[in-house]
Amino acid sequence: MNSIHAFFVLGALLFLAPAAQARLEIVATTPDLSSIASEIAGSHGSVTTLAKPTEDPHFVDAKPSFIVKLNRADAVIEGGAELEIGWLPALLDQSRNPRLAPGAPGRISCAQGISLLQIPATLDRSRGDIHAAGNPHFMTDPHNAKIVAEYIASAFCQLDPKSCDSYRANLGKFTAELESKSAEWEKVLAPFKGQRIVAYHDTWPYFARRFGLNIDLFLEPKPGIPPTPVHLADVVSRMKADHINVILVEPYQNRKTAEAVAADTGAPVVDVAQFPGGVRATEKGYIELMDYLVHSVARALAEGKK
Numbered sequence: 222m223n224s225i226h227a228f229f230v231l232g233a234l235l236f237l238a239p240a241a242q243a244r245l246e247i248v249a250t251t252p253d254l255s256s257i258a259s260e261i262a263g264s265h266g267s268v269t270t271l272a273k274p275t276e277d278p279h280f281v282d283a284k285p286s287f288i289v290k291l292n293r294a295d296a297v298i299e300g301g302a303e304l305e306i307g308w309l310p311a312l313l314d315q316s317r318n319p320r321l322a323p324g325a326p327g328r329i330s331c332a333q334g335i336s337l338l339q340i341p342a343t344l345d346r347s348r349g350d351i352h353a354a355g356n357p358h359f360m361t362d363p364h365n366a367k368i369v370a371e372y373i374a375s376a377f378c379q380l381d382p383k384s385c386d387s388y389r390a391n392l393g394k395f396t397a398e399l400e401s402k403s404a405e406w407e408k409v410l411a412p413f414k415g416q417r418i419v420a421y422h423d424t425w426p427y428f429a430r431r432f433g434l435n436i437d438l439f440l441e442p443k444p445g446i447p448p449t450p451v452h453l454a455d456v457v458s459r460m461k462a463d464h465i466n467v468i469l470v471e472p473y474q475n476r477k478t479a480e481a482v483a484a485d486t487g488a489p490v491v492d493v494a495q496f497p498g499g500v501r502a503t504e505k506g507y508i509e510l511m512d513y514l515v516h517s518v519a520r521a522l523a524e525g526k527k
């Protein structure tokens with residue numbers, strides 16, 4: 222074969238290769254969504270994540286490389302309910318990708334199928350600027366994760382009908398594991414029904430509702446508003462009066478503030494995250510993260526009871 226022939230053969234192979242193994246290029250905003258998207262996509266898609274697991278999903282550091290990723294993507298998976306409103310819309314504008322436009326099949330907004338908690342009766346930014354459309358942290362309830370997985374699978378089927386059987390099979394595997402784990406998690410937390418927990422930010426109302434806990438006192442006076450000395454003093458006195466023994470803090474929150482409250486109340490600070498990889502031993506994915514959350518909260522509540 223002379224070099225001209227080799228050139229044409231190579232050219233034909235290059236031309237054929239992408240078609241033979243066309244994979245969906247998927248961008249997910251946060252690591253919980255990308256974990257589930259990867260489970261569903263299997264070998265038919267490649268998923269990249271924009272936010273780091275240790276980053277505040279409301280305030281993600283937007284890098285120019287994100288625009289390139291979004292420009293090439295077949296689909297973007299977002300939480301929605303204004304979770305990413307501070308950083309994603311500008312990136313999407315700059316990516317100039319019509320496949321990701323609102324209403325396009327490639328725009329997968331997971332809040333769609335979820336009954337949101339804390340939807341304000343009237344739009345009132347004084348409740349805090351960042352939960353104005355209802356609480357967007359719905360993924361910490363495994364039941365919501367199941368709804369999201371189903372929604373993502375349907376979206377992938379629409380984008381890539383040839384691989385739909387595979388997406389449905391992967392969905393079946395994921396939900397079967399999730400359901401058996403959910404039953405286990407409910408048992409682990411059952412002895413603590415009705416217990417109260419303090420959190421830095423109002424991240425946990427869906428987790429609390431699922432497992433019968435009350436996570437309703439926060440170091441932030443309002444979502445997104447940093448703690449003030451007056452507010453913290455009030456939290457400390459309410460923790461003492463109501464015997465609240467656990468403080469949840471996430472990687473990007475001010476642990477020193479939580480430690481000061483801990484020192485005043487004797488309640489331990491428990492490191493948690495809403496994203497796989499945000500705390501140790503949760504890198505593998507959503508189910509490992511939930512496992513960690515359930516067991517670390519149960520352990521802290523058991524300690525607090527003594």
Ligand SMILES: [Zn+2]
Binds near residue numbers: 351352358424
């Ligand atoms: Zn929030």
